Amino acid sequence: xxxxxxxxxxxxxxxxxxxxxxxxxxxxxxxxxxxxxxxxxxxxxxxxxxxxxxxxxxxxxxxxxxxxxxxxxxxxxxxxxxxxxxxxxxxx
Numbered sequence: 748x749x750x751x752x753x754x755x756x757x758x759x760x761x762x763x764x765x766x767x768x769x770x771x772x773x774x775x776x777x778x779x780x781x782x783x784x785x786x787x788x789x790x791x792x793x794x795x796x797x798x799x800x801x802x803x804x805x806x807x808x809x810x811x812x813x814x815x816x817x818x819x820x821x822x823x824x825x826x827x828x829x830x831x832x833x834x835x836x837x838x839x
Contacts, residue, residue, distance in 0.1 A: 757790060762785045763782070
């Protein structure tokens with residue numbers, strides 16, 4: 748960053764104000780994570796916290812596993828009455 752100018756010393760009020768902005772953008776009350784993100788942004792820290800870095804390092808199919816190791820089950824598909832009639836006509 749050749750032409751970047753720092754904003755000086757970071758105050759608690761600056762962190763709180765940025766945390767509030769983040770919460771407003773997300774449409775919810777201010778959280779601890781908002782304060783942590785605000786501090787990272789204002790101090791030039793990493794854009795992602797440790798948990799996000801870990802999740803980002805996983806393969807796509809490992810990122811969301813609500814019950815690790817569970818094989819899951821096939822979802823029941825509800826058909827509309829017209830779909831059922833059509834299905835019967837085709838002999839299924």
